[in-house]
Amino acid sequence: MKAAWKEKAIRLMLFATASTSILIVIGIFVFVGKEAGHFAVEPGLKELFGSRWMPVSFQKESFGLLPLITGSLLVTALATILTIPFGVGAAVYISELARPVEREILKPFIEILAGIPSVVIGFFGLVVLVPLIKSIFNLSTGLTALAGAVLLALMAIPTVVSISEDAIRSVPASYKAASLALGASKMQTIWKVTVPAALPGIVAAIMLGIGRVIGETMAVMMVTGNAAIITASPFDSVRTMTATIAAEMGEVAFGSIHYRALFCVGIVLLLATFGLNIIAQKFLKKYRMG
């Protein structure tokens, strides 16, 4: 009798811990939404569609999100382009071609890369990468979207490698055996059979990598120059949404319009990562079924 009661209590406790994260997620949406809601009332959401982000001004404060959104998009797109070949290539090599010794060395190193704090990566970027980009491309300054993208790719690659490798490994051995039996070479088998079969998992890996990239703050803030301009050139400076929140939240006057505008930036960012996660989940499910 007593034992049964105890078991129930433990079960309840475990349930509570498991549901905390749901409560937190809901809490965040409600809280951020509430502050952003004030902005919708005064001065109105129209203000957010402007192309000028100038929150501290003696003339006229502007809270246009477009430069911040395009900034985040540009850095993220560049980082994705850099991440895909390195991430997927490494995953193919580790899962299909590497000898056991090589795998034992490669995997822990890639995992260490995932564990380096982003501030450290950012500092490395500022001291080493920025001057390098400046001299390679003969620019007047290396504080560019490209510098941010390279650092973000460094951070996304471990995620993409781990999940893609999982996906490639879980392709049934019978597929490969059948392909080889038909006379296909090892490379043909990899590119025509194994990788296509693992594709939903690889796409999910890339999505999750992008999710990490879009939410990253410190490293980007240190190397992109943070000028809020709308541009499509990797050699221009950009200001991302995350850097804006991190840089401005500290000193903003509590309850001001600027303060609320930052919550609007937060909402946009939250929706972006949320959307990416949902898409990634869809792909993950597909490859587990398939």
Place this chain on the structure above:
Amino acid sequence: MNEKTKKIVKQIFIPAVTLGIALTLSSGCSRREGGTGSEQRLITIKGSDTMVYLASSWAETFMKQNPDIEVSVTGGGSGTGIAAILNGTTDICAASRKIQNKELELALEKNIHPHEIAVARDGIAVVVNPDNPVKELTLQQLSKIFTDNSLRWSNVGGPDEPIIVLSRESSSGTYVFFQEMVLKKQDYMQDAKLMPATSAIIQSVSTDKLAIGYVGLGYALAAEDKVKIIAVKADDNSPAVMPSDQTVKSGQYAIARPLYLYLNGEPKGTVKKFIDFCLSAAGQTVVKDTGYVAIQ
């Protein structure tokens, strides 16, 4: 879902969750009881990142003289410090800018009476790369450089190259001060690169031949081997003045500002003791030792 995938899916949520927590904390509003007069044993100081080093040096010396009192210092920015005064979560706020009207309104709503004390002065040095031939600039030229993106170095006596303008983040008290004092309240140009920290400006100026930036005098003097400090002329006819202790104190150097402590109401009890110490000769020696300029 296998273990690794789960782990990584979770990692994706961390940025979102961290963001939420940061936002929640920044609006934290636990109101705490005001000091209990002379019996108070702990003083908290919060605010300007520019002043963290100064405030903690004060705290150290003060605690040596008064072993029974503890002073805790945290940064976060002038705005954070003033918000903490409004929410009653700190005894003293360190601010590198004056309290804004919006914040004063909020304070009155909450029945809080911010009390301002100027405790030190800080000069802002304009720095360029050591290879840059430009040695002196007028305030008007500086204003143009930071607001007009068509200006080139050749317009101010340098080579025919573009100017890379570096500024602090808009959250920085220094940003607002520079905007008010040098830019005469105009907006910075949109291409200005906003750097997250003083060290990032020093680092970039030391590697970018075409860069120009501004930093606190203490930082500029400490980095004199990496960057060149520009002499500033108030107008075309005045002499060019290098920033230094003497020129900031005497008012000859144009780009200087006071640093403040804010309290809720008149200082009393232990807090008064601390403020008196900051303004005393010993306290002002600390100001000099940390790279700022004494107020007296």
